[in-house]
Amino acid sequence: MPLFKWFEQRVHPYPDAPPAQPPKGFFSFIWAGTVGMRPLIFVVMLLTASIGAFEALLFSMLGSVVDWLSATPRDQLWATQQGNLILLAAILLGSPLLIALQALFKYQSLAGNFPMRLRWNFHRHLLGQSMNFYQDEFAGRVAAKVMQTALAVRETVMIVTDILVFVVIYFITMLAVVGTFDWLLILPFLGWLALYLLAVWYFVPRLGRAGAAQADARSLMTGRVTDAYANIATVKLFSHAQREAGFVKGAMQEFMQTAYRQMRLVSGFEIVNHTLSMLLLAASAGVTLWLWTRGEVGVGAVAAATAMALRLNGISHWIMWEMSNLFEQIGTVQDGITTLSRPIEIVDRPDAQPLRVTRGEIRFDHVDFSYGNGQRVMEDLTLTIRPGEKVGLVGRSGAGKSTLVNLLLRFYDVESGRVLIDGQDIAHVTQDSLRAQVGMVTQDTSLLHRSVRDNLLYGRPDADDDAMIAAARRAEAHDFILTLTDPKGRTGYEAHVGERGVKLSGGQRQRVAIARVMLKDAPILLLDEATSALDSEVEAAIQGSLYRLMEGKTVVAIAHRLSTIAAMDRLIVLDRGRIVEEGNHASLLAHNGLYARLWAHQSGGFLGEEAEDEAAG
Template structure:
């Protein structure tokens, strides 16, 4: 429950900016409760105005009815305004929380993103915040008025008869004990429910992303079984959470029905003994009913709030994750970078038990074309991640234009690089916006020129709206090759000082690849270039080829020199060549 308390304290900090709205909501709650509780008093007086047939004080009765009508009207107006303010507070708090969570996601280290399923992160930012919103709104709508109603009812009942009021007050703690027991149980189940819901979202997101692979390998039955297992677990926790939350209302209703019966019996005896009038008895019974109603509502709010707190805790856990190490104070902002890159005795591994890059040293002069080759898992992509500072080296130093990259702002460092990956990424926007992603202020002429250089112009013109065609999410309405060409055009438009091509032409047909290679030849002139390649035929003109194996550079040199050494590169080249011939 300590975690529960800490989460509640965190929620209060998000409410602080809206404290004046909360204060106004509280005042309106007082008005609503005050007029609502005054109605039974007037109703009791109205009953006492009707003595028997022929003895009715109509003038006094009409005045009371007018007062009741006015009270109801005032209550309705205050209730409407209070609900509007509560909605305003809730949705502003939820907006603030969601913005903070998404903003924090942008500064989390890549290692955190790599280690957590994207579906679970989506579930925290969307589903869990929605659950939090529902509980918070219910709390504002019913908690204030409920507490005030309980306090106000006791005061009004005490003004009528203190002894009957004691019956109500003494029996009420039993309901609190019951509600507290149920709240603890439901919080635990709602926590498990939120966690499992995140797992289910992550699994569904993963399978939708690879649905073609699942169907191609006829893996539907296995996927369905795994889905059913997670779904069954979610169903179990949901049923338990619902069970505990659903017994709250009938259990408390039983308690309050007993209280109502006790008041009715005691009040009737007091009435026959002329201690109270019939009208006052009717007021007492009305107050008893109003007294028990907010208890039912509050116990329902507490149960729902357990779900809300459990969801909020998952969102706060995301927000509390340490952000990427910020740029050092006074970090250098690169201007007109030359592209000199030097790695000195660099060590890096994702796991301390499994070393990857060890004592790696490389010196690259501006304008050099460096190819990086080696078997899968040798550290090629990791090296690129280190160059762009998606990960920081654990030992050694990477220098860029003579500066330790940890002394350079990430923004200016990454802006100096242009990156074309094997895995393409396009957002749901127009073709023009996707090409200009790295240079939003680019003119139409610049965008078209970049597309022409990437040999994407012709197929773009064949699209329904040309450059204004809106692409589906992930570029789903394009072929893999077309998506790659747009990504290449995006880099050509930015014209960075250092290029990173990670199998950049792997999804393009041979004829188009020859054309794009010519574009790259023009683009790479005078620019430092790192080319990660599996097809060794594409990097034969590199100034230097780095041959990596198990995180180390085992050979380096030009293509012909490496072949003449008949070492590891020679084996890679011949195995690839012979397999292509045999194919």
């Protein structure tokens, strides 16, 4: 409907502006979360206040109606009270408009758009986080916090506007109404308010702490469940379904303990709340009846005061549940803040410029680096890779080969020294432009749970079908892609590959990854065990394609199987983050050093553990 659509378009859920760093403080985090929606929240507050005042005034009207009925003969009611009755009818008939406006702003404008806008901003912020961030977190736990925290911020704002605005305005108006009958009628309500606030002061902070513990336990439980599903092949391979179930059960039991603590508090609050409500009803009814017997108030005051007490009974239950919900949401927000407000470690400088690659020279200039555990991985490393040079990195596990590649991609910042491409310090260029100039095939190829086409076009989104298919052919992937199907009947390039490409064999995933990099055609090429998942026949078939891919590019290749990089222009032998040897295959063998020992211990051209142990010694 056009009316609903107009209200739904009052908030843009996907703003183009880059998301700001979420604040670490609770109130500042909530306030930042309302950007773009504050005028609408204020309108909802005004409408809620109006509804609260209107509802309290209804009891005054009720009292007036009872007085009219008791004081006016039946046949004269319309004649004597015509104006008041018409006014009352108009007010009652006009109230749905007030409710409708509040509902449209609250539910159509805010209820869906508010959390979606937050999720959009949280997600974009987290996409900018460093690799180190994701190595320390469950992917499922991060995703759960994005979803839960967005809803919790919305609920916190909505509950506060409902409770503080509606209840405060309602109670003030109600006291004013009963005060017009007799000031003594205010005393039972003030006494109830004092005791109720005392109960809130006792129970609510405890409910808040229980809610925070429950939110943390829920995130842990969700993370463990997701971790089991994400690694289902490993779970089944080692026949550990029961062990995983037990691992998750531990998190579930921890969650249930927090739930039990929370429900004990809720039960106690419910009992106290009902007791106070009954005391209020008895006190207000007793005072009004006593005043009525003295002739100081009319029957309408008795009816109105008693009705208000009954209404407060319902409202107090609503407040209790809303306050319980509020502090559970507060706990969820506080739990989410620890993840969502973590500063991004690797950021572009304000004056960062796009990287311009004209030749493809790579230079590591006196680089020092460690992963933060105190153990130095790179120490005063200096290395120049000439434009168009093909360099192989050799060394045992932990020698620093992958670290060198990670620093070149700026997944981490160096502690000292510089990494330069064509003379440009990569710390001074934009990350997107840097990685746009680098193509990489890794050992552990991960594909997106999308179509083969989507995965290939990740290399170059604007490529046409001819270019995409040509890259697939060069990578020896086209033929097997045409045989693919998925459960929804999609075939060939439209078939979906499953989470992380699980529906494909390791060799098939690798060929798709190689085709993707071929399509990207970046001037710098990184190969990290690029053919490790391929059988010998397929590797031989695409080796020529890889060599063609390397033509005119600066190449850095890592391989444990030394035969795959023996033909490189230069081999760099690393040990404990330092360059210990360099040269071509023949000169390094003649040198009879670490590389020669590694080559001698090859088994089928693969660098085994035995060789690594000797190198370590």
